[in-house]
Amino acid sequence: MVKPDFEKGGGLLPAIAQDAETGEVLMLAYMNEEAFNRTLETKKAWYYSRSRDKFWMKGESSGNVQEVKEVLLDCDADAIIVKINQIGGAACHTGHRTCFYRRWDCGGWVEEGELLFDPEEVYKK
Numbered sequence: 001m002v003k004p005d006f007e008k009g010g011g012l013l014p015a016i017a018q019d020a021e022t023g024e025v026l027m028l029a030y031m032n033e034e035a036f037n038r039t040l041e042t043k044k045a046w047y048y049s050r051s052r053d054k055f056w057m058k059g060e061s062s063g064n065v066q067e068v069k070e071v072l073l074d075c076d077a078d079a080i081i082v083k084i085n086q087i088g089g090a091a092c093h094t095g096h097r098t099c100f101y102r103r104w105d106c107g108g109w110v111e112e113g114e115l116l117f118d119p120e121e122v123y124k125k
Helices: 033-042
Strands: 013-019 025-031 045-050 054-059 066-073 080-086 102-105 108-111
Touching: 025 045, 025 080, 025 102, 033 045, 033 066, 066 108
Parallel strands: 013 080
Antiparallel strands: 013 025, 045 054, 066 080, 102 108
């Protein structure tokens, strides 16, 4: 049976969150086996935070949950695409719709898109 090869990535595989309707790439994160299994079980996107050393459900703090519509595995079984419905509009913790809101232009980075929420307000610490 084909399944993700978590050993290849040292326990973590890249997981691309993609808007199920538009195809827009919203974010890149990592999944360990537990996050992957929870994603399949709950139909909500779960990831593994390398900086916090724990797995987490997208939107557990912000409310911007990712409803899973489809999960794809690449030919080498070492990369995952999660096609999602992004609740709340913003996938990025910065408040942008996508984590890929910077575009290279003539020798510099240009930020695109409006902020959908204030991260300092949402992630009060």
